Amino acid sequence: MAIAADQLDSTFAALADPTRRAIVARLARGDATVNELAAPFAMSLPGISKHLKVLERCGLISRSRNAQFRPCHLERVALDGAADWIEESRRIWSERFDKLDEHLRDIQQEGDDHD
Amino acid sequence: MAIAADQLDSTFAALADPTRRAIVARLARGDATVNELAAPFAMSLPGISKHLKVLERCGLISRSRNAQFRPCHLERVALDGAADWIEESRRIWSERFDKLDEHLRDIQQEGDDHD
DNA sequence: CGGCTAACTAGCTAGCTGGTTAAATAAGGG
């Protein structure tokens, strides 16, 4: 059961930005606050906040509340959705060559029969 | 050996468009000309041509020449690059929980020792 | 050659994106 097309749109679009990919990679190692996520970047906090909103809207992250902190959490499901789409295309691609191989074996077989 | 960041930028950006994903999915089944690729879409040919240029620039497709046709061919390497990035994040994520499991087993072990 | 088909380039527009600064909101803590 593949995820919806517009979900894929927003997920791939989110992953197209290097800052956002770095945030995702950071969150794969564990939850973090906005300030922690912002630290490695030469970018204003509102800039990071915008990126987080993009990631949240496509479901790649979720945010809870802890006092005045809003810890971010990576949601694997959205990541899986994107990976699944690519995997499906690669599967179709591979099948094509499997069939080609099979065909070539059939031809080989015929040749053997006639020898 | 991961692919370059800006290559990932453009690959994910290319995959963020549903028309382009459909084109990629179509090409996974086999090469096709521009007109063949355009057929399923309610879009002008130059529009499709632009999408193909986007796909070509990020390496997802290549084009050869055959008379006045320019058959498009899916390049799996770029698709692999994107899949690899996602896979790496998922791996890091999983390791985290593996370590957590290990830790929980250690605690359990200690408990057993003291019982 | 002249015409047909395939595909691309040019030039335009509306809308989105990624960034900024300045100001606002939220919540703990003396």
Add this chain to the structure above:
DNA sequence: CCCTTATTTAACCAGCTAGCTAGTTAGCCG
């Protein structure tokens, strides 16, 4: 209650994107 810290919202700007139409290039074929 005021101060500080964490984070968001507002307002703005430059640049990119996806789409269009119209015109152009490339190459087959009669």
